Amino acid sequence: MLPWKRLLTPLTALLLTAAVAAVPTAAAHASSAPTWGSPRSSEAENGGGWNDYSCRPSATHPRPVVLVHGTFANATDNWLTLAPYLEARGYCVFSLDYGQLPGVPLVYGLGPIDKSAEQLQAYVDKVLAATGAAKADLVGHSQGGMMPRYYLKFLGGAAKVNTFVGIAPDNHGTTLDGLTKLLPYFPGAEDVIASAAPGLADQVAGSAFLAKLNAGGDTVPGVHYTVIATRYDEVVTPYTSQFLSGSDVHNVLIQNLCSADLSEHALLGLTDRIVFHEVANALDPAHAGATTCLSALS
Template identity: 70%
Template structure:
């Protein structure tokens, strides 16, 4: 491949990021309905506010989607998987932009953490549980840490499981540096889709989030990552340090697993198996390649 071809291919993620900001800017969403949208999970047994946690699974599970995701599409694989194993499962929409339907997780991450706080309160009130467990993909595995650290979430949460979380931000293989090469690019993305620049490695939001340590007392943390992640890079930046932390590289469980950033959250049953282990560590079973069909 010619050098210029490699460069052009490498610029595509940045171009996609800028185009997403342009396409989702409130001023350009001429045909979208005004205000945040509400989506209801299909009849698969989750978001059932009559569900009462069992003795075997005493905490409700709240699923937190990633950037450009929503409460349904991100969880068409994992939510039924957990419901089938006896969990009360709930999912929220957060980070909505005015006039932008379906694609959420784009607003300021700090504000999204406040939405999560209110949603967990709603779930606990409905189920009668004292604590919840959180499972998030991408931004959804990082954003809850703001809630835990600054909004009192540690008193309401037992465990946080992050699937390919943007724990320490991303460099997108170095391409985020180009935001400062193109005049006005960083400002434009920040103004129109602030969650994107909040997740760039070294952002003011992430600097504050990670000051003084990655974890807070009283919460267990699990990170499930893939070495083929091309969105949150380097992939080891997803891992957390601190007590009560378990970092899992999915290829250490099955070298044949080729999941990237999206697939590990949407469809990877090995990752789902690790989620189940993290939610019920007393009954954890080894994850192997055969877990894909279990």
């Protein structure tokens, strides 16, 4: 066996392991995996109290909030803290599973990202029809903070979304601390990853998907964008690649709000109350409050 072939499998495994290590382990509520393009809300069923299709948005919070999980995550586990946080503040909150691979239960966000965006498109339509709202707000973590941009840009989502908040999003791809830069030295490695989990290949810095997504500008008119990042992100690297450029963009480095906040990639979306405070500010800027280290106690 040629030397590069002996190294191919360990390198691929290393890339996959690095991604898996930064996301939560899925809870044991497996179900059959739908094919790509078939949205399934992880109502769990309504296991966390959200995904209540009888919820009607209030005058104070007139838009439902759709939460979009990250890679190797799902619509329940990714939002066990943020969803109740928003519900307690009077929002109608929903979440979906997307990017399912056939035969792979529990963890999602692995399918082609353009197909995942189609699933989001169908799910937002479902939520708007159920709630009677004209527009929704989107909040996503990791891939979920980037994938909706495809929906906004290419699938008509800008007409149906008011605010989009990306938490630790890989807007311009990731190098996984330089690991992806090794791929060209292992012929066939990129093909293996693209075949096994195309959603991973799409997120590598320099991918064809990201070139298309970012061509002509990061944003589209009519949508308010917020990006929340941490300098300690070990998955989306460099962390500055998360930020967007545009006239209606608010880029937030969490350590500029609280230097004591050491949250890395996973914790930023899972448990960081300072992040949650910034999400609430983005969703309701008219009633936004200053975010400080004390916000972690609110």
